[in-house]
Amino acid sequence: MSGVLVLAEHREGALRDASFETMAAGRQLAEALGTDLSAVLLGGTPEMAQLVADRGVKVRHARHELLAAFNSEAYQRALVALVQELASDAVLMPHSSFGNDLGPSLAVALGCGAVSDCIGFEKTDAGLKVTRGMYASKLHAEVLVPELPLVAMVRQSEFKQAGPGDGGAVEAWDPGPALAEPLRTRFISVEEVPTTGIDITKADVVIAVGRGVKEEANIAAVRELADSLGAVLAGSRPVIDAGWLEKERQVGSSGKTVKPKLYIALGISGAFQHVAGMKGAETIVAVNKDPHAPIFGVAHYGIVDDLLKVVPVLRQKLVEAK
Numbered sequence: 001m002s003g004v005l006v007l008a009e010h011r012e013g014a015l016r017d018a019s020f021e022t023m024a025a026g027r028q029l030a031e032a033l034g035t036d037l038s039a040v041l042l043g044g045t046p047e048m049a050q051l052v053a054d055r056g057v058k059v060r061h062a063r064h065e066l067l068a069a070f071n072s073e074a075y076q077r078a079l080v081a082l083v084q085e086l087a088s089d090a091v092l093m094p095h096s097s098f099g100n101d102l103g104p105s106l107a108v109a110l111g112c113g114a115v116s117d118c119i120g121f122e123k124t125d126a127g128l129k130v131t132r133g134m135y136a137s138k139l140h141a142e143v144l145v146p147e148l149p150l151v152a153m154v155r156q157s158e159f160k161q162a163g164p165g166d167g168g169a170v171e172a173w174d175p176g177p178a179l180a181e182p183l184r185t186r187f188i189s190v191e192e193v194p195t196t197g198i199d200i201t202k203a204d205v206v207i208a209v210g211r212g213v214k215e216e217a218n219i220a221a222v223r224e225l226a227d228s229l230g231a232v233l234a235g236s237r238p239v240i241d242a243g244w245l246e247k248e249r250q251v252g253s254s255g256k257t258v259k260p261k262l263y264i265a266l267g268i269s270g271a272f273q274h275v276a277g278m279k280g281a282e283t284i285v286a287v288n289k290d291p292h293a294p295i296f297g298v299a300h301y302g303i304v305d306d307l308l309k310v311v312p313v314l315r316q317k318l319v320e321a322k
């Protein structure tokens with residue numbers, strides 16, 4: 001057995017950040033196992049392959065018309081062939097909708113174990129210990145993997161993206177033989193969900209409201225604050241589910257990941273699924289009535305008070321400061 005193999009995920013012509021986060025997880029696992037890290041890009045472009053190689057890893061780039069868009073069956077066949085050829089210790093991919101489609105069936109095809117939502121790897125005398133989330137991350141479980149190989153889906157936003165590194169290279173890898181037999185499934189098209197054009201991921205300042213805002217009418221004051229700051233308004237999932245803000249404004253694991261200069265969380269408890277989408281912000285300010293709210297664990301500045309009192313004061317101060 002040799003090597004940890006990371007699948008670089010791309011969508012709609014671009015590599016996803018989760019690919020580089022998964023590479024960072026792969027590096028942690030490779031170090032724990034005392035082995036090498038490499039990557040594979042199925043489909044995609046030479047430019048994408050080079051971007052992955054720039055992180056200091058060897059990338060096998062498989063180009064084939066059946067790999068141009070994600071197809072779980074085609075990806076699985078190609079990966080089975082590559083993992084067997086390399087005798088990989090582990091295959092890592094993002095815990096995304098693609099990864100969760102592909103990972104378990106890949107493990108079945110390889111006859112090995114699969115662990116989803118992975119957040120850490122450690123070598124022990126009994127085998128590889130993988131830490132993963134359970135019950136919507138209310139618990140962390142430690143899973144012992146006595147035998148390799150392993151297929152692991154890595155939680156998004158958990159690892160800092162792998163930085164640039166030397167020694168990377170792109171090598172063409174021919175998936176042709178693995179894809180010679182007809183597939184039972186085929187990619188037809190991507191159907192975009194209609195959007196309003198709001199993109200909270202591009203904003204320098206994001207003000208997010210949570211269930212603590214109590215009712216839709218109270219969002220007006222937060223919107224005024226956002227306008228004063230030139231900020232974009234966002235929300236936690238309950239606010240989106242209630243229909244008080246558009247779906248594109250949801251921050252979190254089932255919404256968007258934002259990395260603004262300033263993130264103001266108003267009446268948000270700081271559940272893991274929310275924090276996953278905003279912990280990369282440069283400065284985080286939280287306003288919450290509960291001094292023990294988990295959001296204060298990630299906030300750089302905190303105000304323990306009623307947001308309905310704090311928001312108008314903040315806005316007034318900003319107007320005066322102008």
Ligand SMILES: Cc1cc2nc3c(=O)[nH]c(=O)nc-3n(C[C@H](O)[C@H](O)[C@H](O)COP(=O)(O)OP(=O)(O)OC[C@H]3O[C@@H](n4cnc5c(N)ncnc54)[C@H](O)[C@@H]3O)c2cc1C
Pocket residue numbers: 136209210211212213235236237238239250251252253254255256266267268269270271272273274277287288289290293305306307308
């Ligand atoms: C599979 C899955 C995916 C999920 N994805 C997401 C996601 O993408 N994004 C997301 O946000 N959540 C997501 N969730 C939901 C998540 O688990 C939490 O339930 C959610 O983040 C809680 O939102 P909240 O903080 O607004 O509400 P609550 O947890 O109810 O917190 C409200 C907070 O407001 C405070 N508060 C109350 N009144 C006031 C006041 N007047 N002034 C100041 N503070 C006040 C309270 O002290 C409390 O801390 C997901 C859950 C699951 C299971």
